[in-house]
Amino acid sequence: MAGQVERPPKLVDVARWLWIASACVGMLRFVAQLFDRETLVAEARRQNPELGQDQIDAGVNGGVLFGLVIALAVLVAYTRLANTMARGRNWARIVLTVLGAASVAFGLFRLVAWASGVAASLGVEMRPVDLGVTFVTTVLDAAAIVLMYRVSWHFAKRVAVDSDFLRT
Secondary structure, three states: OOOOOOOOOHHHHHHHHHHHHHHHHHHHHHHHHHOOHHHHHHHHHHHOOOOOHHHHHHHHHHHHHHHHHHHHHHHHHHHHHHHHHHOOOHHHHHHHHHHHHHHHHHHHHHHHHHHHOHHHHOOOOOOHHHHHHHHHHHHHHHHHHHHHHHOHHHHHHHHHHHHHHHHO
């Protein structure tokens, strides 16, 4: 029937929402860091001690605005990729797999560096909230990757339909 939308398999739908949740959690933490104005001003002053307060404020304001635009773009990109993946597009599943694998690897690296004390010995401060967000996003991304590949027939069917369309 024309116009009827086929629902994705349950595991693929859960994977979609895990990707979106992971992007939201990461974005919220990033936005919270952007609004920690004292830390941003202190870091700008440390890097450029010759700048005046007006210049530092302008730089911090520009950085916050740019950061918000980037955070929104990343959230939209992850949401669109997750929705495209749920519609059975294998290329979106592959892109999400690569991004998710990088996120999981980076998250595990951060957690191991903190647990082993390497981060502290290098002078890198890891707040409990940052560690919690890292753990949550690492788990969400890993689970989403696994769930996407549990229902491979959903993507194979879409490839067959697309190739039949191209032959006609």
